[in-house]
Amino acid sequence: MIKKWITKTNESLGSFLIFRLFKENVISPKDQKEHKVIILDTYNWVNIIPLTENNEVVMVKQFRHGTKEVTLEIPGGACDLTDENPKHSATRELEEETGFVSSEVVELGWVHPNPAFQTNKCFMFLAKNCKLEKQQNLDIGEDIEVVKIPISEIPDLIRNKTITHSLVIAAFHFLNLNS
Amino acid sequence: MIKKWITKTNESLGSFLIFRLFKENVISPKDQKEHKVIILDTYNWVNIIPLTENNEVVMVKQFRHGTKEVTLEIPGGACDLTDENPKHSATRELEEETGFVSSEVVELGWVHPNPAFQTNKCFMFLAKNCKLEKQQNLDIGEDIEVVKIPISEIPDLIRNKTITHSLVIAAFHFLNLNS
Numbered sequence: 001m002i003k004k005w006i007t008k009t010n011e012s013l014g015s016f017l018i019f020r021l022f023k024e025n026v027i028s029p030k031d032q033k034e035h036k037v038i039i040l041d042t043y044n045w046v047n048i049i050p051l052t053e054n055n056e057v058v059m060v061k062q063f064r065h066g067t068k069e070v071t072l073e074i075p076g077g078a079c080d081l082t083d084e085n086p087k088h089s090a091t092r093e094l095e096e097e098t099g100f101v102s103s104e105v106v107e108l109g110w111v112h113p114n115p116a117f118q119t120n121k122c123f124m125f126l127a128k129n130c131k132l133e134k135q136q137n138l139d140i141g142e143d144i145e146v147v148k149i150p151i152s153e154i155p156d157l158i159r160n161k162t163i164t165h166s167l168v169i170a171a172f173h174f175l176n177l178n179s
Numbered sequence: 180m181i182k183k184w185i186t187k188t189n190e191s192l193g194s195f196l197i198f199r200l201f202k203e204n205v206i207s208p209k210d211q212k213e214h215k216v217i218i219l220d221t222y223n224w225v226n227i228i229p230l231t232e233n234n235e236v237v238m239v240k241q242f243r244h245g246t247k248e249v250t251l252e253i254p255g256g257a258c259d260l261t262d263e264n265p266k267h268s269a270t271r272e273l274e275e276e277t278g279f280v281s282s283e284v285v286e287l288g289w290v291h292p293n294p295a296f297q298t299n300k301c302f303m304f305l306a307k308n309c310k311l312e313k314q315q316n317l318d319i320g321e322d323i324e325v326v327k328i329p330i331s332e333i334p335d336l337i338r339n340k341t342i343t344h345s346l347v348i349a350a351f352h353f354l355n356l357n358s
Contacts, residue, residue, distance in 0.1 A: 016192070016200060029322070038198075065205060066293060067291055067297075110343075116243050169348075
Protein backbone atom coordinates (compact mmCIF):
# COMPACT_ATOMS: atom_id res chain seq x y z
CA MET A 1 0.00 0.00 0.00
CA ILE A 2 1.63 3.23 -1.20
CA LYS A 3 1.21 6.15 1.17
CA LYS A 4 1.23 9.87 0.45
CA TRP A 5 4.38 11.87 1.06
CA ILE A 6 4.38 14.92 3.32
CA THR A 7 5.48 18.29 1.92
CA LYS A 8 7.73 19.89 4.54
CA THR A 9 8.69 23.09 2.72
CA ASN A 10 7.66 24.70 -0.54
CA GLU A 11 9.83 27.42 -2.07
CA SER A 12 8.93 29.41 -5.18
CA LEU A 13 11.67 29.46 -7.80
CA GLY A 14 9.88 32.02 -9.94
CA SER A 15 7.44 32.50 -12.81
CA PHE A 16 8.45 31.60 -16.36
CA LEU A 17 5.82 33.02 -18.78
CA ILE A 18 3.68 29.86 -18.96
CA PHE A 19 4.36 28.18 -15.61
CA ARG A 20 5.75 28.60 -12.11
CA LEU A 21 8.40 26.39 -10.50
CA PHE A 22 8.53 25.28 -6.89
CA LYS A 23 11.17 23.39 -4.97
CA GLU A 24 9.67 21.17 -2.29
CA ASN A 25 11.32 19.29 0.53
CA VAL A 26 9.23 16.15 0.95
CA ILE A 27 9.28 13.36 3.52
CA SER A 28 9.10 9.73 2.39
CA PRO A 29 6.51 7.72 4.37
CA LYS A 30 8.72 4.65 3.84
CA ASP A 31 11.88 5.78 5.64
CA GLN A 32 10.98 9.28 6.92
CA LYS A 33 13.92 10.68 4.94
CA GLU A 34 13.79 14.07 3.25
CA HIS A 35 14.04 14.47 -0.53
CA LYS A 36 13.94 17.45 -2.90
CA VAL A 37 11.51 17.61 -5.81
CA ILE A 38 10.75 20.22 -8.47
CA ILE A 39 7.13 21.03 -9.23
CA LEU A 40 5.94 22.75 -12.41
CA ASP A 41 2.65 24.49 -11.69
CA THR A 42 0.56 25.74 -14.57
CA TYR A 43 -3.01 26.27 -15.77
CA ASN A 44 -5.07 23.35 -16.95
CA TRP A 45 -4.80 22.74 -20.67
CA VAL A 46 -7.40 21.77 -23.26
CA ASN A 47 -7.47 20.32 -26.73
CA ILE A 48 -10.31 19.59 -29.11
CA ILE A 49 -10.94 17.25 -32.06
CA PRO A 50 -12.99 19.30 -34.54
CA LEU A 51 -14.95 17.11 -36.96
CA THR A 52 -16.68 18.37 -40.10
CA GLU A 53 -19.82 16.82 -41.56
CA ASN A 54 -17.53 14.98 -44.01
CA ASN A 55 -15.59 13.32 -41.17
CA GLU A 56 -12.55 15.51 -41.65
CA VAL A 57 -10.51 16.63 -38.65
CA VAL A 58 -9.75 20.37 -38.65
CA MET A 59 -6.07 20.44 -37.71
CA VAL A 60 -3.43 23.11 -37.19
CA LYS A 61 0.14 23.38 -38.41
CA GLN A 62 2.47 25.59 -36.41
CA PHE A 63 6.13 25.99 -35.51
CA ARG A 64 6.83 24.65 -32.02
CA HIS A 65 9.70 26.15 -30.07
CA GLY A 66 10.42 23.12 -27.87
CA THR A 67 11.27 20.82 -30.76
CA LYS A 68 12.01 23.54 -33.39
CA GLU A 69 9.72 21.78 -35.85
CA VAL A 70 6.40 22.43 -37.58
CA THR A 71 3.82 20.11 -36.03
CA LEU A 72 0.41 18.79 -37.04
CA GLU A 73 -1.96 19.04 -34.08
CA ILE A 74 -5.56 19.59 -33.09
CA PRO A 75 -6.43 23.04 -31.67
CA GLY A 76 -5.63 23.54 -28.00
CA GLY A 77 -4.07 25.73 -25.39
CA ALA A 78 -4.28 26.83 -21.79
CA CYS A 79 -7.43 27.63 -19.82
CA ASP A 80 -7.61 31.40 -19.37
CA LEU A 81 -8.69 32.79 -16.02
CA THR A 82 -11.61 34.45 -17.82
CA ASP A 83 -12.88 31.14 -19.26
CA GLU A 84 -15.94 29.73 -17.49
CA ASN A 85 -14.74 26.13 -17.68
CA PRO A 86 -12.49 23.86 -19.80
CA LYS A 87 -15.24 23.37 -22.42
CA HIS A 88 -15.37 27.14 -22.87
CA SER A 89 -11.56 27.22 -23.22
CA ALA A 90 -11.59 24.46 -25.85
CA THR A 91 -14.37 26.07 -27.87
CA ARG A 92 -12.54 29.41 -27.72
CA GLU A 93 -9.25 27.85 -28.88
CA LEU A 94 -11.06 26.10 -31.75
CA GLU A 95 -12.60 29.32 -32.99
CA GLU A 96 -9.50 31.47 -32.46
CA GLU A 97 -7.05 29.07 -34.12
CA THR A 98 -9.22 27.90 -37.02
CA GLY A 99 -12.34 30.07 -37.41
CA PHE A 100 -14.43 26.86 -37.31
CA VAL A 101 -17.56 26.79 -35.16
CA SER A 102 -19.18 23.63 -33.77
CA SER A 103 -22.84 22.92 -33.12
CA GLU A 104 -22.04 20.52 -30.24
CA VAL A 105 -18.91 20.18 -28.08
CA VAL A 106 -18.65 17.14 -25.79
CA GLU A 107 -15.94 16.23 -23.26
CA LEU A 108 -13.97 13.09 -24.11
CA GLY A 109 -12.04 12.90 -20.82
CA TRP A 110 -8.94 14.29 -19.17
CA VAL A 111 -5.34 13.23 -18.52
CA HIS A 112 -2.44 14.37 -16.41
CA PRO A 113 0.23 15.58 -18.88
CA ASN A 114 2.90 14.42 -16.41
CA PRO A 115 1.90 13.71 -12.79
CA ALA A 116 5.55 13.19 -11.83
CA PHE A 117 6.27 16.92 -11.80
CA GLN A 118 3.33 18.82 -13.33
CA THR A 119 0.26 19.81 -11.33
CA ASN A 120 -2.19 20.28 -14.18
CA LYS A 121 -4.72 18.35 -16.23
CA CYS A 122 -5.45 18.43 -19.94
CA PHE A 123 -9.17 18.21 -20.79
CA MET A 124 -10.03 16.80 -24.21
CA PHE A 125 -13.13 17.51 -26.29
CA LEU A 126 -14.89 16.51 -29.49
CA ALA A 127 -16.47 19.27 -31.60
CA LYS A 128 -19.18 17.95 -33.91
CA ASN A 129 -20.47 19.44 -37.19
CA CYS A 130 -17.73 22.05 -37.50
CA LYS A 131 -18.18 24.75 -40.11
CA LEU A 132 -15.92 27.62 -41.15
CA GLU A 133 -17.89 30.65 -39.98
CA LYS A 134 -15.32 33.05 -38.51
CA GLN A 135 -11.89 34.54 -39.16
CA GLN A 136 -8.82 33.20 -37.36
CA ASN A 137 -8.13 35.35 -34.28
CA LEU A 138 -4.56 34.50 -33.33
CA ASP A 139 -2.62 35.47 -30.21
CA ILE A 140 0.45 37.64 -30.69
CA GLY A 141 3.21 35.39 -31.97
CA GLU A 142 0.91 32.66 -33.30
CA ASP A 143 1.19 31.66 -36.96
CA ILE A 144 -1.19 28.81 -37.70
CA GLU A 145 -2.18 27.05 -40.94
CA VAL A 146 -5.47 25.15 -40.92
CA VAL A 147 -5.70 21.81 -42.76
CA LYS A 148 -8.53 19.30 -43.01
CA ILE A 149 -7.52 15.66 -42.67
CA PRO A 150 -9.90 12.69 -43.22
CA ILE A 151 -10.29 10.99 -39.85
CA SER A 152 -9.50 7.64 -41.48
CA GLU A 153 -5.92 8.89 -42.06
CA ILE A 154 -5.22 9.72 -38.40
CA PRO A 155 -3.92 6.27 -37.33
CA ASP A 156 -1.33 6.25 -40.14
CA LEU A 157 -0.28 9.84 -39.33
CA ILE A 158 0.36 8.81 -35.71
CA ARG A 159 2.14 5.61 -36.76
CA ASN A 160 4.45 7.45 -39.20
CA LYS A 161 5.25 10.25 -36.68
CA THR A 162 3.52 13.08 -38.54
CA ILE A 163 1.36 13.56 -35.44
CA THR A 164 3.74 13.38 -32.46
CA HIS A 165 2.19 15.45 -29.63
CA SER A 166 1.35 13.08 -26.76
CA LEU A 167 -1.73 15.06 -25.72
CA VAL A 168 -3.14 15.02 -29.25
CA ILE A 169 -2.65 11.25 -29.34
CA ALA A 170 -4.35 10.97 -25.93
CA ALA A 171 -7.37 12.85 -27.35
CA PHE A 172 -7.65 10.42 -30.27
CA HIS A 173 -7.31 7.51 -27.81
CA PHE A 174 -10.28 8.82 -25.82
CA LEU A 175 -12.23 9.33 -29.05
CA ASN A 176 -11.67 5.64 -29.82
CA LEU A 177 -12.66 4.64 -26.27
CA ASN A 178 -15.88 6.64 -26.54
CA SER A 179 -16.95 5.38 -29.95
CA MET B 180 3.18 27.21 -45.54
CA ILE B 181 4.47 27.59 -41.99
CA LYS B 182 8.13 28.60 -41.77
CA LYS B 183 10.65 28.03 -39.00
CA TRP B 184 11.36 30.77 -36.50
CA ILE B 185 14.88 32.06 -35.92
CA THR B 186 16.39 31.89 -32.44
CA LYS B 187 18.15 35.21 -31.84
CA THR B 188 19.35 34.68 -28.26
CA ASN B 189 19.32 31.77 -25.86
CA GLU B 190 19.86 32.38 -22.15
CA SER B 191 20.14 29.65 -19.52
CA LEU B 192 17.84 30.15 -16.55
CA GLY B 193 19.42 27.32 -14.60
CA SER B 194 19.22 23.59 -13.86
CA PHE B 195 16.34 22.21 -11.79
CA LEU B 196 17.18 18.59 -10.80
CA ILE B 197 15.42 16.93 -13.77
CA PHE B 198 15.54 19.62 -16.46
CA ARG B 199 17.15 22.88 -17.54
CA LEU B 200 15.29 26.05 -18.52
CA PHE B 201 16.22 28.47 -21.28
CA LYS B 202 14.75 31.80 -22.28
CA GLU B 203 14.94 32.40 -25.99
CA ASN B 204 14.30 35.53 -28.00
CA VAL B 205 12.85 34.30 -31.29
CA ILE B 206 11.98 36.08 -34.53
CA SER B 207 8.64 35.36 -36.22
CA PRO B 208 9.02 34.69 -39.96
CA LYS B 209 5.56 36.22 -40.45
CA ASP B 210 6.20 39.75 -39.21
CA GLN B 211 9.90 39.70 -38.22
CA LYS B 212 8.90 40.68 -34.67
CA GLU B 213 10.72 39.38 -31.62
CA HIS B 214 9.02 37.18 -29.02
CA LYS B 215 10.17 35.51 -25.80
CA VAL B 216 9.70 31.77 -25.24
CA ILE B 217 10.66 29.42 -22.40
CA ILE B 218 12.23 26.07 -23.28
CA LEU B 219 12.38 23.09 -20.93
CA ASP B 220 15.31 20.90 -21.95
CA THR B 221 15.58 17.42 -20.54
CA TYR B 222 16.68 13.88 -21.30
CA ASN B 223 14.57 11.65 -23.49
CA TRP B 224 12.11 9.56 -21.53
CA VAL B 225 10.98 5.96 -21.94
CA ASN B 226 8.11 3.80 -20.84
CA ILE B 227 7.36 0.12 -21.35
CA ILE B 228 4.27 -2.11 -21.37
CA PRO B 229 5.36 -5.36 -19.67
CA LEU B 230 3.14 -8.30 -20.60
CA THR B 231 3.16 -11.67 -18.85
CA GLU B 232 2.35 -14.97 -20.56
CA ASN B 233 -1.16 -14.64 -19.09
CA ASN B 234 -1.73 -11.26 -20.82
CA GLU B 235 -1.38 -9.30 -17.61
CA VAL B 236 0.29 -5.88 -17.66
CA VAL B 237 2.91 -5.45 -14.93
CA MET B 238 2.11 -2.00 -13.56
CA VAL B 239 3.47 0.26 -10.85
CA LYS B 240 1.75 2.27 -8.16
CA GLN B 241 3.64 5.24 -6.75
CA PHE B 242 3.08 8.64 -5.18
CA ARG B 243 3.55 11.42 -7.72
CA HIS B 244 4.66 14.82 -6.46
CA GLY B 245 3.15 16.87 -9.31
CA THR B 246 -0.43 15.82 -8.58
CA LYS B 247 0.08 14.64 -4.96
CA GLU B 248 -1.69 11.38 -5.78
CA VAL B 249 -0.85 7.70 -6.04
CA THR B 250 -0.93 6.76 -9.72
CA LEU B 251 -1.22 3.52 -11.70
CA GLU B 252 1.35 3.54 -14.50
CA ILE B 253 3.61 1.33 -16.57
CA PRO B 254 7.32 1.39 -15.70
CA GLY B 255 9.30 4.28 -17.15
CA GLY B 256 11.77 7.03 -16.52
CA ALA B 257 14.53 9.07 -18.06
CA CYS B 258 17.31 7.83 -20.33
CA ASP B 259 20.54 7.79 -18.33
CA LEU B 260 23.74 9.00 -19.98
CA THR B 261 25.16 5.52 -19.37
CA ASP B 262 22.31 3.78 -21.25
CA GLU B 263 23.24 2.58 -24.72
CA ASN B 264 19.90 3.55 -26.26
CA PRO B 265 16.23 4.07 -25.27
CA LYS B 266 15.53 0.31 -25.44
CA HIS B 267 18.27 -0.25 -22.87
CA SER B 268 16.76 2.50 -20.68
CA ALA B 269 13.29 0.96 -20.86
CA THR B 270 14.54 -2.54 -20.09
CA ARG B 271 16.55 -1.16 -17.15
CA GLU B 272 13.53 0.73 -15.77
CA LEU B 273 11.36 -2.40 -16.08
CA GLU B 274 13.82 -4.52 -14.13
CA GLU B 275 14.61 -1.86 -11.51
CA GLU B 276 11.00 -0.89 -10.79
CA THR B 277 9.41 -4.36 -10.91
CA GLY B 278 12.04 -7.12 -10.91
CA PHE B 279 10.35 -8.53 -14.04
CA VAL B 280 12.55 -9.63 -16.95
CA SER B 281 11.39 -9.88 -20.58
CA SER B 282 12.51 -12.31 -23.28
CA GLU B 283 11.82 -9.75 -26.05
CA VAL B 284 11.51 -5.96 -25.96
CA VAL B 285 10.21 -4.19 -29.08
CA GLU B 286 9.80 -0.47 -29.77
CA LEU B 287 6.20 0.68 -30.22
CA GLY B 288 7.03 4.25 -31.30
CA TRP B 289 7.80 7.64 -29.81
CA VAL B 290 5.99 10.89 -29.04
CA HIS B 291 6.88 14.43 -28.09
CA PRO B 292 5.60 14.92 -24.52
CA ASN B 293 4.97 18.58 -25.35
CA PRO B 294 6.63 20.12 -28.43
CA ALA B 295 5.37 23.59 -27.46
CA PHE B 296 8.04 23.98 -24.78
CA GLN B 297 9.81 20.64 -24.18
CA THR B 298 12.71 19.48 -26.31
CA ASN B 299 12.53 15.77 -25.59
CA LYS B 300 10.92 12.59 -26.87
CA CYS B 301 9.35 9.69 -25.00
CA PHE B 302 10.12 6.27 -26.53
CA MET B 303 7.58 3.52 -25.84
CA PHE B 304 8.21 -0.22 -25.73
CA LEU B 305 6.44 -3.56 -25.37
CA ALA B 306 8.12 -6.22 -23.21
CA LYS B 307 6.89 -9.71 -24.05
CA ASN B 308 6.85 -12.83 -21.83
CA CYS B 309 7.73 -11.01 -18.63
CA LYS B 310 8.67 -13.12 -15.62
CA LEU B 311 9.55 -12.13 -12.06
CA GLU B 312 13.21 -13.07 -11.87
CA LYS B 313 14.90 -10.25 -9.92
CA GLN B 314 14.46 -8.05 -6.86
CA GLN B 315 13.22 -4.49 -7.19
CA ASN B 316 16.20 -2.10 -7.30
CA LEU B 317 14.72 1.31 -6.59
CA ASP B 318 16.36 4.71 -6.82
CA ILE B 319 16.66 6.73 -3.63
CA GLY B 320 13.26 8.19 -2.88
CA GLU B 321 11.30 5.67 -4.97
CA ASP B 322 8.55 3.64 -3.28
CA ILE B 323 6.83 1.44 -5.84
CA GLU B 324 4.18 -1.28 -5.53
CA VAL B 325 3.91 -3.76 -8.40
CA VAL B 326 0.47 -4.93 -9.54
CA LYS B 327 -0.59 -7.20 -12.40
CA ILE B 328 -3.63 -6.03 -14.36
CA PRO B 329 -5.34 -8.11 -17.10
CA ILE B 330 -4.80 -6.22 -20.35
CA SER B 331 -8.52 -6.49 -21.09
CA GLU B 332 -9.17 -4.14 -18.14
CA ILE B 333 -6.92 -1.31 -19.43
CA PRO B 334 -9.54 0.51 -21.55
CA ASP B 335 -11.93 0.78 -18.59
CA LEU B 336 -9.10 1.94 -16.29
CA ILE B 337 -8.31 4.77 -18.74
CA ARG B 338 -11.98 5.62 -19.21
CA ASN B 339 -12.63 5.81 -15.45
CA LYS B 340 -9.47 7.91 -14.78
CA THR B 341 -7.58 5.28 -12.79
CA ILE B 342 -4.82 5.50 -15.43
CA THR B 343 -4.32 9.23 -16.08
CA HIS B 344 -0.71 9.71 -17.26
CA SER B 345 -0.78 10.95 -20.85
CA LEU B 346 2.42 9.13 -21.80
CA VAL B 347 1.10 5.82 -20.44
CA ILE B 348 -2.05 6.30 -22.51
CA ALA B 349 0.08 7.12 -25.57
CA ALA B 350 1.92 3.81 -25.09
CA PHE B 351 -1.34 1.85 -25.04
CA HIS B 352 -2.47 3.78 -28.13
CA PHE B 353 0.64 2.66 -30.00
CA LEU B 354 0.10 -0.90 -28.76
CA ASN B 355 -3.37 -0.81 -30.34
CA LEU B 356 -1.96 0.71 -33.56
CA ASN B 357 0.65 -2.05 -33.78
CA SER B 358 -1.70 -4.96 -33.08
